[in-house]
Amino acid sequence: MHDALTGPILRGPAGPEIGAFFDFDGTLIHGFSAGAFYRDRFRRLDIGPTEAARTLLLGLRGVTGDDAFERFMAVALQAFAGRSEDEMEELGERLFVQEIAGSIYPEAWSLVQAHRLMGHTVVLASSATRFQAGPLARELDIEHVLTSPLESEDGILTGRAGGPLLWGSGKAEAVRAFAAEHGVDLARSYAYSNGDEDLPFLEAVGHPRPVNPEGKLARVAAERGWPARTFPSRARPGLLTMARTAALYGGMFAGIGAGVAVGLVNRSRRQAIDVAAALTGDLGLALAGVDVRLQGAEHLWSARPAVFIFNHQSQLDMPLMCKLLHGGFTGVAKAELRRTPVWGQLFALGGVAFVDRGDTAQAKQALEPAVQKLREGVSLVIAPEGTRSNTPRLGRFKKGAFHVAMQAEVPIVPIVIRNAGAAMWRGSRTVRPTTVDVCAHPPIDVSDWTVAELDDRVAEVRRLYLDTLARWPGSPAARLRAVR
Secondary structure: HHHHHHHHHOOOOOOOOOEEEEEEEEEOOOHHHHHHHHHHHHHOOOHHHHHHHHHHHHHHHHOOOOOHHHHHHHHHHHOOOOOHHHHHHHHHHHHHHHHHHEEOHHHHHHHHHHHHOOOOOOEOOOOOHHHHHHHHHHOOOOOOEEOOOOOEOEEEEEEEEEOOOOOOOOHHHHHHHHHHHHHOOHHHOOEEOOOOHHHHHHHHOEEEEEEOOOOOHHHHHHHHHHOOOOOOOOOOOOOOHHHHHHHHHHHHHHHHOOOOOOHHHHHHHHHHHHHHHHHHHHHHHHHEEEEEEEHHHHHHOOOOEEEEEEOOOOOOHHHHHHHHHOOOEEEEEHHHHHOOOOHHHHHHHHOOEOOOOOOOHHHHHOOOHHHHHHHOOOOEEEEOOOOOOOOOOOOOOOOOHHHHHHHHHEEEEEEEEEEEEEHOOOOOOOOOOEEEEEEOOOOOOOOOOOOOHHHHEEEEEEEEHHHHHHHHOOOOOHHHHHOO
């Protein structure tokens, strides 16, 4: 799928005179970003009955032309009246992290990266507001963003449009104006969209690319020979997906149960943990239809105990680490989780090292529980990003894992996970069958590291992750090298 999408781009001409224009809702993400804003307002009881009725009526009538869209936006933008631009920027960032990021199509992410690799001028063009589209553009490193303008006075939104809306012919005009200003040759450029209203937008370029096309657009694309692509749905999962997800958790709990039984019979807590970990990963992932393709398996065993670090994309990462390491390890959790009902007790039984992350004044002492595990011969598994990534982008690395390795005088083993998010993204409740790619790098000796140079050392390790992900066979960068 990804090669069919990006191959023609990577084999084509390069340079900033070629534009790549992307619609937002339904093209880069599944669904509509406005839904996240409306749900937030409903939760805060910020929508009155009159507005709700008008919005519902307009929705039932449908948006079938420029005038209808203007009426719809007139109602929607009234919700912004009296709010500051800074407040709306913060709201957009929060909703992006909480909801919108999880709906990004990985295929669309690859398309954007392919155009960026070719040095094309990448533009996000949407009828939405900048508060909706801006956070995703920043995450994708898209410099140019065309959105429906909003009127403001002294930084306070009036609730009215600030100019022509980018819907239908309005978006096509905005793209033509942008191209003229930035020296973009539209005849050699690309445009991606899903909506019937974007026919003028797609017609404005030489390479129209319908993505997840609606009825009319799909028919026009077929008639004109436009290459159309439909990405796997992020909508409500089917029965098979739900069954696989149930099997995943069933397999994990069965593995835990088997580990407890073995531990009780042999009166060994460590054996119980190791058996539970191994079976949780193997059985859970197998039942979910998730295969693992591993490079560098020997590095998982060549130096133990060690601090195993991994890039954290998915809720599947922990069963994945269990499958890879097959026991002899534990994790690290913040100290307050010890008091959490159920999870606190499970973590304690699993031998998790509880660390007081808020104790910055005595950071070395705070890490001592994790260091002690290593000195007892038990490896640690830590995500240096600290939390799951919102998107495929690699987050900033924190220094805790590296401090622990230095204090315990054990090596660091980098484990790079390529596409676990495709199987189960952050916030997802279901798992999709796929093959997850993993690369285990050789252990890194930290015996000569110093605290003074730690920032540079951590940056080197993070670059190792970036280089590995960029050079992975099948990635846009790797395919570009193959065709050049």
